[in-house]
Amino acid sequence: MLLLAGTGALLAAEAADKPLEAVATTGIVADLVRAVGGEHVRVTALMGPGVDPHLYKASFGDTQKLAQADIVFYNGLHLEGKMIDILERMGRRKPTYAVTDAVPRHMLRQPPEFEGQYDPHIWFDVRLWMHAVDGVRDVLAEVDPAHRDAYEANAAAYRAELEALDRYVRERVAEIPPERRVLVTAHDAFGYFGDAYGVEVLGLQGISTATEYGLKDVQALVDTLVERGIKAVFVEASVSPRAIEAVVSGARARGHMVSIGGTLYSDSLGDADGPAGTYVGMVRHNVDTLVEALK
8 A cells, every 4th residue: 555644634624525536547446446435535447348457558648637636546466567657656646555455465366377476356256355345445534534434334335245246156156067167268367256266267368468378378278178178268358359269260170169158357347337337247247147158
């Protein structure tokens, strides 16, 4: 967490007259801040539906929004890899908080292929995302103590909603026969989901879409699909479908028919007025899509 000394009193005074102006990098983080902040925080997301945060570069307009904000929230753990410098600069000027800072480090995935870094996609384990709720609650209460009670109440209500969501995911995954609980996607964003809910995850690319994949990677995944008889793979809303389509074509050339089971939301939410326009809606959409394709 990066908080400037003395900022809390200043922001508390301003918040007495108007909501805090918060800027969040991704739509997923923005949705979290809205849930906890309620009427006392006005949230702007830099990245809209379908935007890949691994590759996102801040525009001049983004830097203006960040400069004008009272507080900045981002995911952290290098999800916004090309924005690290600007986020660090903001942290020297104003409260700037990585929501993943609230998660105990021993609970984070550290895949060996990710060069010693943590997997940033913590939101796919709903229980880990509850830690992020607590972190946002505490930061908002620190910079705006006048509305501490509201932030605590909002966080408690949202936590209860996430408890119910976690149960829903577990119940739905249980509908899939154990031998079919295999999720194949373009990049390895669903590791936390797999660990939390007992689903094997296979990704063509690594943790970040900034990593390259080649013909050998496609062929290796095709071999796996054919050898294990996997019948469905999934595309991601924020990643080009070309890679997965190449895998499907490769499997068919080997006489193994594979279908695209649907579109999952990995690094971004869907349209604001759609079923995946919120974090809860996104998780429900993903698990429903997965279950219907695999069960």
